[in-house]
Amino acid sequence: MSEETIPQLLQQATEFYAQGNLAKAGALANQVYGKQPDNHHALYILGMVANAAGRDTLAVTLLQQAIAIHAQHPYYYFHLGSILQGQERLVRAKDAYQSALQLKPDFCEAHLNLGNIQFLEGDAGGARESFQAAIACNPNHATAYFNLGVLSQEEGNHEAALLSIDRSLQCHPDAPQAHMAKAFSLLMLERFAEGWLEYEWRWRLDNLSPRICPKPRWQGESLAGKSIYVYTEQGFGDAIMVCRLLKLLKAGGARVHFECKAELESLFRLAELSDLLHIRQPDDVDPPPFDYDVHLPIMSLPGFFIQTLADIPKEIPYLKADPDRLLYWCRRLNPGHGLKVGLNWSGNPTATANRYRACTLQDLYPLTQVPGVRFFSLQKGSPAEQLRFVDQEGKITDYADELVDFAETAALLSNLDLLISTDTAVVHLAGALGIPTWTLLHTGSEWRWLAHRDDSPWYPGMRLFRQKTPKDWASMIADVVQELKIFRRGLRKKSMP
Known part of the structure; x- marks a missing residue:
């Protein structure tokens, strides 16, 4: 291999990489690297091949070496940022994107990825600027408009969200995530007829598959005798x-x-x-x-x-606990005095939405300082492990291991005076049972809780507490502490002869 053939080999390696032929791309780049260990282009290709093969740690090292040799190539920084972002090393990823943008201010995808990190960090203003910069680079960028819409949803501005999402759909009409985001905002705004139609796009999402049914789907016709x-x-x-x-x-x-x-x-x-x-x-x-x-x-x-x-059925409760299990939990809980309050702070930790909905037990723990209240954990799964580290004073009784299904949970709930929980299945169960429930919502809460309400038409006995700013559980919990004191006094007065 002569010096003159190196550019040709690198071009071939780049073409093989674009075709998905990682073996040939890597082999050619390795040949160049063996001849010229300081060839930044060869290091870059080897880094991209390593990334495509799932060897992200090696990919980061190779791209950093390429940048150390040639620090003026925006794509080196961009791809380094993408890998770091995938590893959730967000601070370093953000630095890489910003370096790429210093070299190439019209780098649309770098603006977009930077905005995604800013969104995750709670920097709404920075995220908006980045998404708008991406749109300035490419006025037909469907993802940038979509992300702007999601940002507006997180801020509770669903009218603005619909404008951005509709613009995204003009660019990419068959994007199921955009249709689902549109359904979300329409339902939040109580535009149900439109919202339910958009909600059917859920079956086009990758993570949801309909049941295989050879018979026809119901279209609203009479079901008498069927x-x-x-x-x-x-x-x-x-x-x-x-x-x-x-x-x-x-x-x-x-x-x-x-x-x-x-x-x-x-x-x-x-x-x-x-x-x-x-x-x-x-x-x-x-x-x-x-x-x-x-x-x-x-x-x-x-x-x-x-x-x-007005069409939501008013019958509450519409679920009930088994009488035998109800009596069992009555006997378990009733020795002792004080208000009985259930706590739940997280749903399924593997669900993407849970990272926004869930708080930690540490966030809820100020509630345990309210006197005259007995607390019971209904938390299941790995988030329940927080009890060992947070509840050093033993203020929370944990019966979660005995809650083998929702019927058992219903029996325990029915013996409580109040449930305080983030947005989980347990709040739906308590609401359906008619148990007083306080649901703690993050700023971008789900469509079913509607917008700007502190009650729920789905569950008349439920109160909604909403974050004032993203990720701010502390001020919300401070409000809940005060409300719990009032609730306890009111319940005590009712029980007095």
Whole structure:
């Protein structure tokens, strides 16, 4: 290999990399590196090949070496930032993007990625500037408009969010995430007819697959004398919130087959919401083993029955606890005096949305300073481990290991005076049982909680506490502490002879 052939080899390596042929791209770049260890272009290609092969630590090292040799190439910084961002090393990733932009101010994707980091850091102003800069570079950048819309949603400005999301959809009409974001804002603004239609785009998302059903989907026609198969989807909270609509199907003359996950079986069987209840096993994709006329996923039911807030069924409670388990927990909890309050601070930690919804037990712990209150943890999963480190004083009784399903949780909840929780399935369960519930919401809370309300039309016994600024749990909890003192005094007065 002569010095004259090196540019040609690097060009070939670049082409092989673009074609996805990592082996040939890496082999050619290695040849150049063997001849010229200080060839920054060869190091860059080797870094990109390592990244594509999942060897991110090596990729970072190689790109840093390329930058040390040639510090004036914006793409070296950009790809270094992308890898660091994937490793959640956000401070260093942000530095890399800013270096890329100093060299190339019209670098659209660098503006976009920088804005994403600023958004995660809670820097709304910086994120907005970065997304707008990306749009200035490319006025038809669908993702930049989409991100602006999500930023407006996080700030609670859903009218502005719709303007940005609609512009994104003009650029990319078939983007399911943008349609879902539009559904989110429409539902928050109580524009239900439009919102439910957009919500059907959820089936185009990568993480959601409809049940395989050979029979037709229900389109709203009369169900008198027919059977309908309704199946749960998404989270437990969704199923608990919407299962009340099954009674409307029965009222229309339908025979209702309802399929749910095993954790909900006992709870739904007690409620007698359907004619037949079936359990769906994990990863079950086969057609249901029973006969029916039409089918529908449960979160499509509101589109047929709820066009205004007045359409939400008023019957509360619509779920109930098993009498035997109710008595069991009554005996477990009643020795002792004081207000009985349940705590829950996190949903499923693997869910993407949970990083925004969840707080920590440390955030909630000031509540335990309120006198005359007994606290009980309903927290399940790995977030429950926080009890060992935070509750050194033993102020919280932990029964979570005994809560084997939602029916057991319902029995415990029904013996409490109050539940205080972030946005989890437990608040839906407490609301459906008619238990006083205080739900703690982050700034970009879900559509079901609507906008600018401190109550919930879905659950009349629920109070909503909202963050004033993103990630600020402290000021919200300070308000909840004061409200808990008032609640305790009021309950004590009611119990006095």
